Amino acid sequence: MKTEDRSIDPAVKEILQIALTAGHETAWERLKSQSPHCKFGLNGLCCKNCLMGPCRITSKTATGVCGANADTIVARNLVRSIAAGVAAHSDHGRTVAILLHEIACKENKNYQITDTQKLKVVASKLGIETDRDIYEIARDVAEIALKDFGKQDEKPLTFLTAYVPKKRLERWQALEKRLYSETGKKTGIIPRNIDREISDSMHRTTMGVDHDPLSLLIQGVRTALADGWGGSLIATEFQDIIFGTPRMRTIMANFGVISPDHVNIVIHGHEPILSEKVVEIANTSEMQKLAQEYGAQGINILGMCCTGNEILMRQGVSVAGNVLHQELAILTGAVEAIVVDVQCIYPSLGPLTRCFHTKFISTSDQAKFPGSIHIQFEKKYANEVAKKIIKTAIEAFPKRDKKKVHIPSFKSEAIVGFSNEQLLEILGGSLKPLVDAILAGDIQGIVGIVGCNN
Numbered sequence: 001m002k003t004e005d006r007s008i009d010p011a012v013k014e015i016l017q018i019a020l021t022a023g024h025e026t027a028w029e030r031l032k033s034q035s036p037h038c039k040f041g042l043n044g045l046c047c048k049n050c051l052m053g054p055c056r057i058t059s060k061t062a063t064g065v066c067g068a069n070a071d072t073i074v075a076r077n078l079v080r081s082i083a084a085g086v087a088a089h090s091d092h093g094r095t096v097a098i099l100l101h102e103i104a105c106k107e108n109k110n111y112q113i114t115d116t117q118k119l120k121v122v123a124s125k126l127g128i129e130t131d132r133d134i135y136e137i138a139r140d141v142a143e144i145a146l147k148d149f150g151k152q153d154e155k156p157l158t159f160l161t162a163y164v165p166k167k168r169l170e171r172w173q174a175l176e177k178r179l180y181s182e183t184g185k186k187t188g189i190i191p192r193n194i195d196r197e198i199s200d201s202m203h204r205t206t207m208g209v210d211h212d213p214l215s216l217l218i219q220g221v222r223t224a225l226a227d228g229w230g231g232s233l234i235a236t237e238f239q240d241i242i243f244g245t246p247r248m249r250t251i252m253a254n255f256g257v258i259s260p261d262h263v264n265i266v267i268h269g270h271e272p273i274l275s276e277k278v279v280e281i282a283n284t285s286e287m288q289k290l291a292q293e294y295g296a297q298g299i300n301i302l303g304m305c306c307t308g309n310e311i312l313m314r315q316g317v318s319v320a321g322n323v324l325h326q327e328l329a330i331l332t333g334a335v336e337a338i339v340v341d342v343q344c345i346y347p348s349l350g351p352l353t354r355c356f357h358t359k360f361i362s363t364s365d366q367a368k369f370p371g372s373i374h375i376q377f378e379k380k381y382a383n384e385v386a387k388k389i390i391k392t393a394i395e396a397f398p399k400r401d402k403k404k405v406h407i408p409s410f411k412s413e414a415i416v417g418f419s420n421e422q423l424l425e426i427l428g429g430s431l432k433p434l435v436d437a438i439l440a441g442d443i444q445g446i447v448g449i450v451g452c453n454n
Helices: 012-023 027-033 068-106 114-124 134-150 158-163 164-181 194-204 215-241 272-282 287-291 307-315 323-331 349-353 379-397 420-426 433-439
Strands: 249-253 263-268 299-305 318-319 337-340 359-361 412-416
Touching: 012 323, 068 134, 068 215, 068 272, 068 379, 114 134, 114 215, 114 359, 134 158, 134 194, 134 215, 158 215, 158 287, 158 337, 194 215, 194 299, 215 307, 249 318, 263 272, 263 379, 272 287, 272 299, 272 307, 272 379, 287 299, 287 359, 287 379, 299 307, 299 323, 299 379, 307 318, 307 412, 318 323, 323 337, 323 349, 337 349, 337 379, 349 433, 359 379
Parallel strands: 263 299, 263 337, 299 318, 337 359
Antiparallel strands: 249 412
């Protein structure tokens, strides 16, 4: 594939040509070397769920050793992928819920409740009395969230019943009853607790358990709902409470936001507990002065991927790119540190950063990388850890090789920060103008374009 055909982004094309000339491997080269992909893997027709395999379904072998057919194997593989994704998203929500509980109990003074109005709105949805001390409200809200991760009854998630439209919940309940009446088999759609649905999915996709494709796929739906109306919902609401609800603002995006004269720190991953603190500490006079002592004009924080979106919406921090930009940011030669927590981080960053002055800093006990500098991030020492991370980046600045620096000039202006609260404010406090426009045919529909490209 020609460099110009690999991306529509001109900045990406520019850096890919530099990588090609210098002999640096990127995801594009690795994709080429992996092609053509295994057709059994692409079609989900390879099963590795027990030690009698792996088994492949072909025209000559219609079942695996245990007798599972193609429908069962494809369903099991899909459900396992769903469970893994829900585990990642929901673990993110758990981390934020634990932090809110620590703030409420005054066990962590590095963070605070920023949006008290949002806290009261969430509490009201959950049926919690709001005419009292803000920390008592926060404690009760956090405890309900934490129970949704581990309660052992058959009742739906509390957050789900508090937020989901009544008609939609009634449809799910009716579908459960219909499935039972038509099949005689108990089949659940509404999630009971977040961790339980992940565990249930892993259990029933093990060899010798659930082999009914419909049953498997419905459990996949149930697990996905535990994320959408559980883990991810909790993460979104609680991050607004702690860090502030996003407001509409204008930001800049793409590699043109990298500064030739500043200490450039790219924050990549998913959890704003880290990125918000790095932004806060980097903007202190102490850190800015230290950067100047090392020859820089200051510190330039850049977002990458999901955590980049968190800080661009709330703090107006420029975003360098999405998941596919992470290697390319280093190839500009102007990034002092790429700081990561969890999810979407390529292990290729270790070998690549060794070719530059860039420090690859991992911070999570869940995500460790060969070739990285590990600076353990702990919420109770958040300020001190953020300082250490920033100092490590500052100390790398004098080692920047000017011969390797190439920063594309491309950058684009973007309007961001369209939280539910902001949208309602724009619409005058109600969704009715939007609904009316859809019913009148003035708006044909609403489309969500979500996630990084691949």
